[in-house]
Amino acid sequence: MFEELDPLLHQQLRLAVMSLLISVQEAEFTFLREKTGATAGNLSVQITKLKDAGYIEVTKGYKDNFPQTLCKITSLGLTAFENYVNALEKYIKK
Amino acid sequence: MFEELDPLLHQQLRLAVMSLLISVQEAEFTFLREKTGATAGNLSVQITKLKDAGYIEVTKGYKDNFPQTLCKITSLGLTAFENYVNALEKYIKK
DNA sequence: GCCATTTGGTTTATAATATAAACTACTTTA
């Protein structure tokens, strides 16, 4: 009746990050931080978890001499997100 | 951009319980346990949290000589659930 | 009648998680 909700996605900040990455396709760390309002520390931890799960791809480089972290959703991440949303909808459908 | 997701509702088992209570209006502990597949211990804890928050009303009585715990959603709980769903939809809308 | 089992839970111990504070490394500005 109630499917498991992927614990990696069923968390506010990680879900917000995935939601953003779906719409923009690629995003900087700072962009994600501004949009989510998260602290850098928290965001850093959650990005690492999403990366470790293979849900996003993280590329570290430089931009204007400053470190730049780019995040991009993977196809695994996209599928996981879709599955999560489908499962979730059974909990909240009217 | 991303509203806070009520932490009380943003949890699988509690969300499932609230979801069930919305459709059936009143339910026994054992019914909730069967429908959610949760262990009795976990369910007991989560029901207490929902009760303490005023999201549900819990009535303890007897049925066929056995203890019976009845749960019913409150208007506060209903509002909280609706707000949660509205907030959540901004994370998952297509 | 009494012992084992079942019903319907609650309490509590442990593991897992989320989060911000503290820190690192480097750059710019004054």
Added chain:
DNA sequence: TAAAGTAGTTTATATTATAAACCAAATGGC
């Protein structure tokens, strides 16, 4: 060259979720 700013990471702590252990009463078998 010292202070302040940028872009993060690490880690310590508090909170949470969960199942195991427990409790009380009822039932069933002998």
